[in-house]
Amino acid sequence: MLRTALKPRWLGLFAVLVVILVSFTWLGLWQLSVAQDRGRAEAAEKAPHQPVVDLTAVVGPHQAFPADGSGRRVGATGSYAADGQFLVAPRRLGGRAGYWVVSPFVVDSTGGTLAVVRGFTSDPASVPPPPTGTLTLVGSLAPGESPAQAPSGGPAAGGEEVLGSIDLAVLVNRWQGDLYNAFAFGIEERGGEGAQIDPRPLERVPPPLIGETGLSWRNAAYALQWWIFALFAAYMWFRMVRDDAERDRLEATDAPREPSSMASTEKSST
Amino acid sequence: MNDIRDPQAAHKALTFFKVMAFIVGVGLLVLVTEMILNYGFDNHALDWWPQPHGFIYMVYLVATANLGFKVGWGLGKMVLVMLAGCVPFLSFWVEQQVAREVEGRLAGSLAS
Numbered sequence: 001m002l003r004t005a006l007k008p009r010w011l012g013l014f015a016v017l018v019v020i021l022v023s024f025t026w027l028g029l030w031q032l033s034v035a036q037d038r039g040r041a042e043a044a045e046k047a048p049h050q051p052v053v054d055l056t057a058v059v060g061p062h063q064a065f066p067a068d069g070s071g072r073r074v075g076a077t078g079s080y081a082a083d084g085q086f087l088v089a090p091r092r093l094g095g096r097a098g099y100w101v102v103s104p105f106v107v108d109s110t111g112g113t114l115a116v117v118r119g120f121t122s123d124p125a126s127v128p129p130p131p132t133g134t135l136t137l138v139g140s141l142a143p144g145e146s147p148a149q150a151p152s153g154g155p156a157a158g159g160e161e162v163l164g165s166i167d168l169a170v171l172v173n174r175w176q177g178d179l180y181n182a183f184a185f186g187i188e189e190r191g192g193e194g195a196q197i198d199p200r201p202l203e204r205v206p207p208p209l210i211g212e213t214g215l216s217w218r219n220a221a222y223a224l225q226w227w228i229f230a231l232f233a234a235y236m237w238f239r240m241v242r243d244d245a246e247r248d249r250l251e252a253t254d255a256p257r258e259p260s261s262m263a264s265t266e267k268s269s270t
Numbered sequence: 271m272n273d274i275r276d277p278q279a280a281h282k283a284l285t286f287f288k289v290m291a292f293i294v295g296v297g298l299l300v301l302v303t304e305m306i307l308n309y310g311f312d313n314h315a316l317d318w319w320p321q322p323h324g325f326i327y328m329v330y331l332v333a334t335a336n337l338g339f340k341v342g343w344g345l346g347k348m349v350l351v352m353l354a355g356c357v358p359f360l361s362f363w364v365e366q367q368v369a370r371e372v373e374g375r376l377a378g379s380l381a382s
Contacts, residue, residue, distance in 0.1 A: 013345070221321035228328055236335060240345060 004245035013237055020233045028226035031219050038216030043209050047071070052138055061112030061178035065143040071207060072141045074184060076114065078107040080130030084175050086161045087124055088117075089151050093205060098122035101202055102166060102183070103130040104175045105137060113175050115144075115166055115183035119202025127160055131189060131197050139184030140207030144168035274341050277376050283337040284372045290326075290333040291365035294355045297323045302358050330355050341372055 004010065055076040059066055080103050087099040098121055105116045116139060121127055148164030163170065172179045185207040189197040274280045301323050304316035331352050338348040354364040 218317075218321055221324065225321075225324040225328065229331075232328065232331055232335075236345075236348075239335070239339060243339065 001242065001245040004248055005241050007244075010237075010241050010244070013240070017233055017237045021230050024226045024230035024233070028223040028230070031223035031226060032215075035215040035217075035219030035223060038219055040209065042216065047140075047207070047209065055107060055114070055141075055180075056109055058141065059180060059182055061110055061180050063181060065181045069141050069182065070143060071209070073138060073187070074141050075136065075138045076105070076107045077109070077134065077136050078105055078114075079134050080105055080116075080132070081113065081175070082129075082132075085127070085130060086163055087127065088164070088166060089162050091120065091205075093120040093203060096122050099124050099127075099162065100166075100205060101127050101160075104171075105130075105184075106177070107180075108134070110178070112178040112180050114180040115168070115171060117166075117183065117185045117205050119186065119199045120205050121202050123201070124160060124162070126201060128201065131191070134192055135197065136190045137184070138187045138189075140187060141182050141184055142207070143182060274375060276340065280337070280340040280372065281376055283333070283340045284369065284376070287333045287337040288365060288369055290330040291355070291361055291368075294323075294327055294330040295359070295361040295365070297326050298355070298358050298361065327355060337368075337372070341375065 005014070050071075050073045052073045052075045055074040058069055058072055058074055084104040086102055088102055089099045090097055091100045092098070100120055101118045102115050103118050104113045106113050116137065118130060145165040145167060147167045147169070150162055150164040166183050168179060168181060168183070185205050186199070187204065187207070189199070191197055297319075300316065300319055304319050307313040307316055334348060334351050334355075337343075338351070343351075351364055351368060354360045
């Protein structure tokens with residue numbers, strides 16, 4: 001069969017097959033990335049339409065972080081503690097390096113403290129203090145981060161302390177009172193009159209998309225189809241070579257029979 | 271090379287091909303309708319159809335190859351019949367031509 005496969009005709013078709021395999025594999029990968037992008041886009045589109053749940057209904061101070069808590073949009077009324085704000089570095093937003101600004105938010109109904117990422121800044125010297133007074137916060141819930149070494153260099157220029165991550169085990173020793181086993185990406189803060197508080201100069205950190213951002217089912221199917229087509233082309237080539245080899249074998253076994261039968265007739269004639 | 275090695279297998283392969291050619295032909299018309307609705311009228315009622323049709327088309331390819339190998343078609347003919355499954359209405363005509371050809375040859379080989 002190998003000898004059949006090395007015939008110029010099959011070698012030529014093998015070259016075609018390789019082109020088909022490479023291009024179809026590539027097309028499948030392309031569709032797969034489209035599927036991921038679409039899935040992500042769909043998840044991102046859906047995220048802001050999730051209902052806002054009261055924080056107390058999701059988790060309480062010292063309670064374990066609920067399994068389905070990540071990315072939940074929670075609302076809470078309370079106020080920022082005057083002290084305890086810190087920065088987290090190194091963080092990036094939109095390709096720029098900088099800091100997350102994290103402030104302790106004391107929830108009225110429980111008295112517990114929730115770490116809130118108020119925003120992102122690339123300038124640690126001009127971090128505003130948290131807004132004062134009672135306000136309503138909407139945020140996207142997240143579990144505490146794992147410990148990380150604070151970047152060397154000590155406090156940032158503005159005097160705010162810089163930590164390596166939002167490590168709740170560290171915060172429980174720094175902040176007074178009960179602590180939530182969670183933090184929130186601030187989405188909006190409303191003051192007493194219901195007016196939205198402008199976070200500037202901080203920029204809101206878009207909450208990460210949690211869990212399966214999912215594949216777009218449709219494009220994933222296209223990806224799969226390209227790969228199956230590629231396999232099918234390979235099978236076609238294999239099958240044709242096999243059939244040709246089979247024909248060659250039949251001819252080879254037929255061919256010697258003719259001379260031998262002729263020989264036998266010669267023999268009988270003599 | 272002109273006679274069919276296993277007429278019974280070829281007959282089965284032809285039936286399989288005829289069924290698949292019909293399904294793909296109808297599916298293709300649905301697909302065209304979907305594209306007209308989607309791109310022409312922004313109507314997404316049939317948007318679920320393209321993927322299943324892709325898989326059905328694959329079965330059509332398998333049916334074509336299966337028949338082609340059993341009745342000894344060349345690669346060119348197989349590819350042409352496969353591509354015919356992508357052209358609206360053409361698949362119906364090709365299916366008829368193929369059925370006529372193969373049935374004729376089957377009748378010949380059965381008679382002999």
